[in-house]
Amino acid sequence: xxxxxxxxxxxxxxxxxxxxxxxxxxxxxxxxxxxxxxxxxxxxxxxxxxxxxxxxxxxxxxxxxxxxxxxxxxxxxxxxxxxxxxxxxxxxxxxxxxxxxxxxxxxxxxxxxxxxxxxxxxxxxxxxxxxxxxxxxxxxxxxxxxxxxxxxxxxxxxxxxxxxxxxxxxxxxxxxxxxxxxxxxxxxxxxxxxxxxxxxxxxxxxxxxxxxxxxxxxxxxxxxxxxxxxxxxxxxxxxxxxxxxxxxxxxxxxxxxxxxxxxxxxxxxxxxxxxxxxxxxxxxxxxxxxxxxxxxxxxxxxxxxxxxxxxxxxxxxxxxxxxxxxxxxxxxxxxxxxxxxxxxxxxxxxxxxxxxxxxxxxxxxxxxxxxxxxxxxxxxxxxxxxxxxxxx
Numbered sequence: 001x002x003x004x005x006x007x008x009x010x011x012x013x014x015x016x017x018x019x020x021x022x023x024x025x026x027x028x029x030x031x032x033x034x035x036x037x038x039x040x041x042x043x044x045x046x047x048x049x050x051x052x053x054x055x056x057x058x059x060x061x062x063x064x065x066x067x068x069x070x071x072x073x074x075x076x077x078x079x080x081x082x083x084x085x086x087x088x089x090x091x092x093x094x095x096x097x098x099x100x101x102x103x104x105x106x107x108x109x110x111x112x113x114x115x116x117x118x119x120x121x122x123x124x125x126x127x128x129x130x131x132x133x134x135x136x137x138x139x140x141x142x143x144x145x146x147x148x149x150x151x152x153x154x155x156x157x158x159x160x161x162x163x164x165x166x167x168x169x170x171x172x173x174x175x176x177x178x179x180x181x182x183x184x185x186x187x188x189x190x191x192x193x194x195x196x197x198x199x200x201x202x203x204x205x206x207x208x209x210x211x212x213x214x215x216x217x218x219x220x221x222x223x224x225x226x227x228x229x230x231x232x233x234x235x236x237x238x239x240x241x242x243x244x245x246x247x248x249x250x251x252x253x254x255x256x257x258x259x260x261x262x263x264x265x266x267x268x269x270x271x272x273x274x275x276x277x278x279x280x281x282x283x284x285x286x287x288x289x290x291x292x293x294x295x296x297x298x299x300x301x302x303x304x305x306x307x308x309x310x311x312x313x314x315x316x317x318x319x320x321x322x323x324x325x326x327x328x329x330x331x332x333x334x335x336x337x338x339x340x341x342x343x344x345x346x347x348x349x350x351x352x353x354x355x356x357x358x359x360x361x362x363x364x365x366x367x368x369x370x371x372x373x374x375x376x377x378x379x380x381x382x383x384x385x386x387x388x389x390x391x392x
């Protein structure tokens with residue numbers, strides 16, 4: 001029997017251009033890799049944990065400072081680190097939603113948003129997307145009115161994607177938040193595909209909560225993320241425990257209930273912190289990333305039969321493409337069927353397209369160099385020509 005310790009060395013980032021949609025923004029910086037090695041032991045950051053024995057009070061390494069810096073960066077009032085965006089959704093849902101409360105998600109919400117609200121016993125409703133795959137303020141207003149009329153109660157919260165994971169479209173967040181606040185509905189921004197790769201100003205957007213993913217968009221180890229909020233809701237979401245042992249009389253200081261006392265430790269928190277200077281810098285160059293995204297879109301669009309299903313021109317690096325009338329026509333007769341595309345890409349140094357995908361698929365160009373972008377454009381067109389497709 002093979003030993004479970006026989007784990008192959010991962011070489012995806014060293015040997016290939018990786019365009020996997022969920023991995024592009026999570027590549028660690030060199031500083032984060034070094035920090036991860038130094039703090040690889042489980043409780044390493046707890047060496048200097050003193051009263052009041054809470055993660056966000058630790059000064060060495062400077063975790064307390066990081067919390068304050070991160071809140072300022074997002075233009076929010078308070079931040080806590082959590083094991084992934086989903087745990088941010090969970091923290092907000094468990095503290096803001098009562099059983100039976102109507103709540104609003106969107107037709108493009110991630111399943112973890114649904115699950116977090118399901119845990120709270122919420123009555124879940126969706127805002128539909130329009131014909132352009134956008135979540136609009138008009139549709140949000142209509143759904144709020146519908147739900148209020150049907151249930152006799154306004155939704156207790158609205159979760160909305162800054163950038164959705166299906167199309168990579170940027171939605172009209174400020175307008176949606178303005179509508180929601182007219183009904184006194186707090187708004188949670190799902191920033192899993194925006195916080196850490198593009199500028200995010202929570203107060204300018206008018207949202208009450210910002211959720212970020214460290215391992216998806218902040219060059220951090222998994223699982224890591226953050227939940228940020230305003231002073232209005234900080235005491236609710238970051239409420240401290242009131243529990244008391246009925247035999248021992250024990251109490252537990254200022255441990256926070258939704259944070260389960262402490263959140264990120266060791267590798268995850270120091271990796272997130274070590275990458276932070278680079279992350280703050282890279283969001284300032286978002287226009288370059290969008291420019292590169294459009295270069296690849298142009299190259300793919302030149303392959304006859306390929307159609308971009310995301311907004312055009314691109315405003316984000318995550319893109320959805322339909323190649324039913326191009327690469328999928330090759331797959332119908334190719335001996336490797338739909339697997340020909342991912343295998344051909346890998347031979348040319350590109351990975352990240354789900355094996356077998358030749359109909360509708362997604363990719364992400366975030367963080368690629370100009371040379372890598374040029375190579376990627378050439379590779380897609382070369383594979384098309386090699387398989388008898390017309391490149392315009």
